[in-house]
Amino acid sequence: MALAVGMRVLTRALLRPWARGLRVAPGRTGPAAGGGDGMRCFGSPRVLVEPDPAAGVAVVKMRNPPVNSLSLEFLTELLISLEKLENDKTFHGIILTSDCPGIFSAGLDLTEMCGRKPEHYVEYWKAVQETWLRFYLSNLVVIAAINGVSPAGGCLLSLTCDYRVLANNPKYTIGLNETLLGIVAPFWFKDTMVNTIGHRATERALQLGLLFPPAEALRVGVVDQVVPEDQVQSTARSVMAQWLAIPDHARQLTKTLMRKPTADRLLTERDADIQTFVRFICRDSVQKSLHAYLEKLKQKKG
Numbered sequence: 001m002a003l004a005v006g007m008r009v010l011t012r013a014l015l016r017p018w019a020r021g022l023r024v025a026p027g028r029t030g031p032a033a034g035g036g037d038g039m040r041c042f043g044s045p046r047v048l049v050e051p052d053p054a055a056g057v058a059v060v061k062m063r064n065p066p067v068n069s070l071s072l073e074f075l076t077e078l079l080i081s082l083e084k085l086e087n088d089k090t091f092h093g094i095i096l097t098s099d100c101p102g103i104f105s106a107g108l109d110l111t112e113m114c115g116r117k118p119e120h121y122v123e124y125w126k127a128v129q130e131t132w133l134r135f136y137l138s139n140l141v142v143i144a145a146i147n148g149v150s151p152a153g154g155c156l157l158s159l160t161c162d163y164r165v166l167a168n169n170p171k172y173t174i175g176l177n178e179t180l181l182g183i184v185a186p187f188w189f190k191d192t193m194v195n196t197i198g199h200r201a202t203e204r205a206l207q208l209g210l211l212f213p214p215a216e217a218l219r220v221g222v223v224d225q226v227v228p229e230d231q232v233q234s235t236a237r238s239v240m241a242q243w244l245a246i247p248d249h250a251r252q253l254t255k256t257l258m259r260k261p262t263a264d265r266l267l268t269e270r271d272a273d274i275q276t277f278v279r280f281i282c283r284d285s286v287q288k289s290l291h292a293y294l295e296k297l298k299q300k301k302g
C-alpha cells in the first residue's frame, strides 16, 4: 500500500514535462569503477550511473554543480536512477557519491524554499519526502562514499544509506545544521538521526546545528568509517562486497524490520507534514532568515 502510494507520486513526477525531457547521458563505456563487463554508463544530466554488472553494483554520482543542492529536478533524477537500478535484477547495491569536488551535497536547494508560491512548496516537499522514503527503504544495499561537505539535507541523504564512508578532510563536515539557518529539522529528519546516533546525541546535534568534522562524526556515529580521501571509493567497494555476501532476502527483511516503523510514521502523516512544512516556510520570519542566509553565502565570495 505504502509502496503503491510512493510509486504513484514517482509516476506523477515522471510525467511532468521537464522529467519527460530527461535524456539518458551519452553512453560512456563503463564501468569506470573497476571490474565488470563493459555495460554503458547511463543516467541523466545531473546523475551519472556507472554500472559494474559483474559485481552487481552501480556507482551513482551526483553532479549538480556547483554544490549538488537538492533541487526538484535533481531529486527527480535521483529517484529515476534509483528506480531504474532497483528494477534491474543485475544490481544488488549502489554506491552513492559526488562528482562535485569537495561537496557531497549542500542539502536542500534553498532557492526552492525562498520566494515561491505555496503550490511550489507542496510539490517540492513531496519530492523531498519521496526521496527520503525511497532511499531509506530501498531493497538495494546503499553505501555512501562521502567525498565532501554534507550539511542538512546532504547529511540526511547519507543517513538513508546502510553505511557511510567519509573522506578524512577537516573541511568535510557533516550534520543537520538547520537551526543555524533559523529553520527546524522535521520529525523524520530527527528520527533518522536518532536511529543512527541515539536520542541524546541527536538532541545536542540538532539544537546546536552541529556540523561534525570527520573524527567527531566517527566518534558520535554519524559515519561508520573515516578513510584517507583517495581511499573512499575503494573502501566503499570492499564494504559493499561484505554486505553483498549476506543472503539478500534475509538482509532485506532485516532492513525493513529496522526501518519500517520510522518510515510508516511519515507515510501516515504525509499530508499533515506537507501542510506543516508549507505553513512554516511561508512565515515571514522564516523567509527572512533563509534570504539572509543565502545572501551571506553569496557575499562570502565578494
Ligand SMILES: CCCCCCCCCCCCC/C=C/C(=O)SCCNC(=O)CCNC(=O)[C@H](O)C(C)(C)COP(=O)(O)OP(=O)(O)OC[C@H]1O[C@@H](n2cnc3c(N)ncnc32)[C@H](O)[C@@H]1OP(=O)(O)O
Pocket (backbone or CB within 6 Å): 066, 067, 069, 103, 105, 106, 107, 108, 109, 110, 111, 149, 151, 152, 153, 154, 177, 178, 181, 183, 184, 185, 186, 187, 276, 277, 280, 281, 294, 297, 298, 300, 301
Ligand atoms: C512548530 C514548528 C515545527 C516545524 C516543523 C518543521 C517544518 C519544516 C521546516 C523546513 C525544513 C527544511 C529542512 C532543510 C534542509 C536543508 O538542507 S537546508 C540547506 C542547508 N545547507 C546549508 O546550510 C549549506 C549552505 N552552503 C554552504 O555552506 C556552502 O555553499 C558549501 C556547501 C560549504 C560550499 O561552499 P563553497 O564551495 O565555498 O561554495 P559557495 O560559494 O558557498 O556556493 C556556491 C553557490 O551555491 C549556492 N548554494 C550553496 N548552498 C546552497 C543550497 N543549499 N541551496 C541553494 N544554493 C546553494 C551559493 O549561494 C552559491 O551561489 P552563487 O553565489 O550564485 O554562485
